[in-house]
Amino acid sequence: MKQELHANRVQLAYASVLSWTSSLGIFFIVAGYVAYVFRLLPSAASPAEVALHWHLRATELHKVVNVPSGWNWIAQLGRGDVLSYASIVYLSSVTMFCLAVIIPVFLKEKDRIYTVLTLLQIAVLGIVAAGLVSGGH
Amino acid sequence: MFTALMLLSPVAAFAVQTSPPVPTEWWVWEIALFVFSFFLGIIAVIAGVGGGVLFVPIVSSFFPFHIDFVRGAGLLVALSGALSAGSPLLKKGLANLKLALSMALIASISSIAGAMAGLAMPENVVQLSLGATILGISVIMLLSKNSAYPEIAEPDTLSKILHIYGIYYDEQLKKDVSWQIHRTPVGILLFIVIGFMAGMFGLGAGWANVPVFNLVLGAPLRVSVATSIFVLSINDTAAAWVYLHKGAVLPLIAVPSIAGMMIGTKIGARLLTKVHTRVVRKLVITLLAAAGLRALLKGFGI
Numbered sequence: 157m158k159q160e161l162h163a164n165r166v167q168l169a170y171a172s173v174l175s176w177t178s179s180l181g182i183f184f185i186v187a188g189y190v191a192y193v194f195r196l197l198p199s200a201a202s203p204a205e206v207a208l209h210w211h212l213r214a215t216e217l218h219k220v221v222n223v224p225s226g227w228n229w230i231a232q233l234g235r236g237d238v239l240s241y242a243s244i245v246y247l248s249s250v251t252m253f254c255l256a257v258i259i260p261v262f263l264k265e266k267d268r269i270y271t272v273l274t275l276l277q278i279a280v281l282g283i284v285a286a287g288l289v290s291g292g293h
Numbered sequence: 294m295f296t297a298l299m300l301l302s303p304v305a306a307f308a309v310q311t312s313p314p315v316p317t318e319w320w321v322w323e324i325a326l327f328v329f330s331f332f333l334g335i336i337a338v339i340a341g342v343g344g345g346v347l348f349v350p351i352v353s354s355f356f357p358f359h360i361d362f363v364r365g366a367g368l369l370v371a372l373s374g375a376l377s378a379g380s381p382l383l384k385k386g387l388a389n390l391k392l393a394l395s396m397a398l399i400a401s402i403s404s405i406a407g408a409m410a411g412l413a414m415p416e417n418v419v420q421l422s423l424g425a426t427i428l429g430i431s432v433i434m435l436l437s438k439n440s441a442y443p444e445i446a447e448p449d450t451l452s453k454i455l456h457i458y459g460i461y462y463d464e465q466l467k468k469d470v471s472w473q474i475h476r477t478p479v480g481i482l483l484f485i486v487i488g489f490m491a492g493m494f495g496l497g498a499g500w501a502n503v504p505v506f507n508l509v510l511g512a513p514l515r516v517s518v519a520t521s522i523f524v525l526s527i528n529d530t531a532a533a534w535v536y537l538h539k540g541a542v543l544p545l546i547a548v549p550s551i552a553g554m555m556i557g558t559k560i561g562a563r564l565l566t567k568v569h570t571r572v573v574r575k576l577v578i579t580l581l582a583a584a585g586l587r588a589l590l591k592g593f594g595i
Contacts, residue, residue, distance in 0.1 A: 207319030
């Protein structure tokens, strides 16, 4: 079976980036977690301290324990808890990387509809990732 | 497994002892969550459902974590599963990016709205709505009958404009199968509803994506399952960012769940040909219904 027959260049480009970015994500997640729970790096709040409060609503927990959220951790990458959190942020960004990669391919194929659709999709994900959409309590 | 979880729970322990409950060490919960997610991954694959839909109602019922964090972890479990499964499906042409992109844009916006609404709702309302939704999903799973190769007489205008059609090699038929879709506007409207619910409850939405692709739009079952994974990866990414910004993601809960589910899924895929999938599917539907009922009771404060 020839791949090119069934999957066009856009799909192959997306698949290629998705393959290595998601594998890297799994490595980051395991490495970050190990660094955190085995206390290989210092953390603002130990796992035991977080566990004492994990029955609380998210907003309540953040009032009593210093754990990363949103982008407030960016200057503290040397912390174990931050490293573990950053690996989750990375995983949540993989789709955006993959979408960004296919825009030049759509442009090359002069596919205006999907260039615009993909750009809009990245804009939606980018806006929510930047924290520009608020809600909650 | 569930009996063990009940015994681990401080609430359950209090119910059977007269002395005050002894708090369980955090690492015991970590191991229990990993082992639970591992088994969940196995049965989810065999039953043909995404792990996310089972994860949220069961973990929020039997583990001591607040449902905010369980929903955040549920989205990440579904997202990581979709990301790791995606590449081969795209290369084989089973997943169709144009079909996924056409549905995902509006669905991801509604997924963000659902996540915001879900995190703003009081806990009992979340439990009640989750319970009702999960019971509804069990009924859908019980009644839905997929169509492997739907016949489409004429594609609709919107699908023609969006160039949504494709061809894939069917391993069972040993030949290329070409396909097209119809009722695209109806599909987009349904994906808005699905996206909202997925974001609100932190559920992977394969249970709803697949029937809409297959039964409403008329895509072949294999294409529906594979493309559902891509819609899910975009919608869950959008909702996951809301949970991240609202502080509803704890690595201590998310990582063991993701790791357990991914390993379990790989083992489940190997067992797929060796077990009676119908029996496991019935077991999963029963589990879902029980978890949905428990969430409903929690919502009523019982």
